[in-house]
Amino acid sequence: MLRKMRIQIINKSRHPLPQYATDLSAGMDLRANIDSPILLKPLARCLVPTGLYVAIPAGYEAQVRPRSGLAIRKGVTVLNSPGTIDADYRGEICVVMVNLSSEDFVIDDGERIAQMVIARHEQAEWEEVEVLDATGRGAGGFGHTGTE
Numbered sequence: 001m002l003r004k005m006r007i008q009i010i011n012k013s014r015h016p017l018p019q020y021a022t023d024l025s026a027g028m029d030l031r032a033n034i035d036s037p038i039l040l041k042p043l044a045r046c047l048v049p050t051g052l053y054v055a056i057p058a059g060y061e062a063q064v065r066p067r068s069g070l071a072i073r074k075g076v077t078v079l080n081s082p083g084t085i086d087a088d089y090r091g092e093i094c095v096v097m098v099n100l101s102s103e104d105f106v107i108d109d110g111e112r113i114a115q116m117v118i119a120r121h122e123q124a125e126w127e128e129v130e131v132l133d134a135t136g137r138g139a140g141g142f143g144h145t146g147t148e
Contacts, residue, residue, distance in 0.1 A: 005057065007118065012092075013051025015110050027065060027115030030095060038107040045079050045098040048113055056087040056118070063117045064095055070113070075101025078114050085116075 002024075011017055018028035032038070033051030040046055056062050064083035070076045079098040095114045099105045107113060 008055040010053040027117045029112040030114045032107050032111045032113050034109045040099040040105045042102050048095045050093045052093045058087050061121050065115050076105050
């Protein structure tokens with residue numbers, strides 16, 4: 001059984017509240033809330049408003065992520081993915097979109113442009129040390145484990 005939490009939201013858009021597509025979906029679709037279509041040229045980026053304002057509980061964040069369908073079919077994605085909406089942010093949720101394709105892409109009002117996931121997080125408290133504990137991997141990274 002999935003736990004559900006109540007989150008305060010103000011909807012100043014012309015569209016329904018974000019909702020889960022299936023019972024086990026992690027993300028809710030975000031829609032563009034714009035007065036006129038946005039032409040997104042190849043390799044261009046833009047900020048797309050949603051008309052939504054949220055009060056995320058302390059200890060949580062809202063992550064703005066790409067929609068896989070837009071990414072694979074159109075080459076359009078969220079530039080700062082995942083984008084984080086902190087618990088103390090009260091401004092409008094906007095989505096940084098980028099067109100990685102070679103064709104123009106038009107964003108229409110009400111179009112599903114991204115998805116939002118509510119995720120728990122921790123805050124780190126640094127402990128300065130002189131040496132880190134040893135692991136089998138050590139400092140190996142960026143392809144360290146090979147290609148097979």
